[in-house]
Amino acid sequence: MNLTELGWDSAWDELLPAVSEVEYGLGRVSAEHKHLYRVFTEQGETLAQVSGRYRYDAQSRSEFPVIGDWVLITSSSDDDRAIIRGILPRRNKFSRRAAGENEEEQVLVAKIDAVFVVSSLNRDFNLRRMERYLVLAWESGGNPVIVLNKADLCEDVYSKVAEISSIAPGVPVHAISCETGQGVDQLTPYFGTGKTVALLGSSGVGKSTQLNCLLGEAVKRTGTVRSQDGRGRHTTTHRQMHLLPQGGLVIDTPGLRELGLWGSDEGISSTFDDIDWYSVRCRFADCRHQGEPGCAVKEALDSGELDWARYRSYLKLQKEMAYISRRENLFEALEEKAKWKQIHKEIKRIKKR
Numbered sequence: 001m002n003l004t005e006l007g008w009d010s011a012w013d014e015l016l017p018a019v020s021e022v023e024y025g026l027g028r029v030s031a032e033h034k035h036l037y038r039v040f041t042e043q044g045e046t047l048a049q050v051s052g053r054y055r056y057d058a059q060s061r062s063e064f065p066v067i068g069d070w071v072l073i074t075s076s077s078d079d080d081r082a083i084i085r086g087i088l089p090r091r092n093k094f095s096r097r098a099a100g101e102n103e104e105e106q107v108l109v110a111k112i113d114a115v116f117v118v119s120s121l122n123r124d125f126n127l128r129r130m131e132r133y134l135v136l137a138w139e140s141g142g143n144p145v146i147v148l149n150k151a152d153l154c155e156d157v158y159s160k161v162a163e164i165s166s167i168a169p170g171v172p173v174h175a176i177s178c179e180t181g182q183g184v185d186q187l188t189p190y191f192g193t194g195k196t197v198a199l200l201g202s203s204g205v206g207k208s209t210q211l212n213c214l215l216g217e218a219v220k221r222t223g224t225v226r227s228q229d230g231r232g233r234h235t236t237t238h239r240q241m242h243l244l245p246q247g248g249l250v251i252d253t254p255g256l257r258e259l260g261l262w263g264s265d266e267g268i269s270s271t272f273d274d275i276d277w278y279s280v281r282c283r284f285a286d287c288r289h290q291g292e293p294g295c296a297v298k299e300a301l302d303s304g305e306l307d308w309a310r311y312r313s314y315l316k317l318q319k320e321m322a323y324i325s326r327r328e329n330l331f332e333a334l335e336e337k338a339k340w341k342q343i344h345k346e347i348k349r350i351k352k353r
Contacts (some may be wrong), residue, residue, distance in 0.1 A: 268314070272310075
């Protein structure tokens with residue numbers, strides 16, 4: 001392996017720390033385990049762990065390394081393990097709201113060139129779920145690509161492609177079958193030396209089968225399709241990055257049971273740009289599309305130019321994003337208040353001396 005094959009380019013040189021007494025090595029995180037990471041380096045793959053100082057300084061879980069991050073490493077007394085001293089700034093990242101009640105960002109992967117949003121063409125086909133994935137894919141900074149898997153199990157591939165294209169204007173859509181090889185060659189242009197693609201999608205849509213197809217060998221266990229609902233079985237249990245024999249890297253991810261939004265409104269605007277197109281044509285700039293005169297969105301819905309189900313999905317995602325934004329601002333305000341309270345207590349303590 002060399003750094004170029006792993007995705008390094010000249011722009012990263014400017015992000016390296018100034019010359020210091022410590023000589024750092026470079027690596028790219030390929031897998032996460034509990035308290036341990038696997039890192040690709042020019043010498044091969046190695047196990048690594050973050051330093052005690054790194055762990056102490058980290059303010060949140062989003063500051064810890066994730067798959068795709070470039071990391072600064074040093075050797076340790078244990079020759080089989082390296083120490084991660086820091087990470088280079090992320091050009092982009094795929095994040096979601098962490099599962100549970102805490103409003104916290106969970107970064108899943110970093111430094112990606114394209115995001116393959118994978119869906120199956122059997123009974124698991126779901127437009128509303130795809131819209132949610134597309135919002136997060138646009139937020140990541142990578143280029144979203146829709147891959148419709150299991151084309152061999154679909155009787156009318158053309159109509160399904162048309163349905164997906166209607167909710168994802170401008171996004172490439174490819175229908176493939178890893179069983180027959182149909183359409184797989186359409187994915188080749190997205191790979192190449194140093195290019196990184198992340199596979200995202202629900203459990204059972206065939207991501208592991210697609211990974212095996214790209215790698216040309218069975219490195220991932222695959223599950224059979226359940227007869228009662230046509231869904232594949234959950235097989236991937238952790239995220240991992242693989243080097244492709246033809247050049248490029250692919251990151252496999254387990255199916256996400258919870259897909260909480262995280263980020264700004266840009267992902268929603270990109271995913272629903274057809275609704276935004278009508279919104280700017282409303283008579284009033286602050287139109288809420290709730291019966292105001294001259295509402296272009298309402299007219300489009302009534303005429304059938306906009307689909308009501310898609311519009312309801314748009315409103316639901318907007319409402320969710322607004323809630324997250326309010327909660328995030330509240331937590332920031334509380335943290336700031338607690339910080340200044342601690343400062344004032346320290347000042348009073350000093351004055352009493």
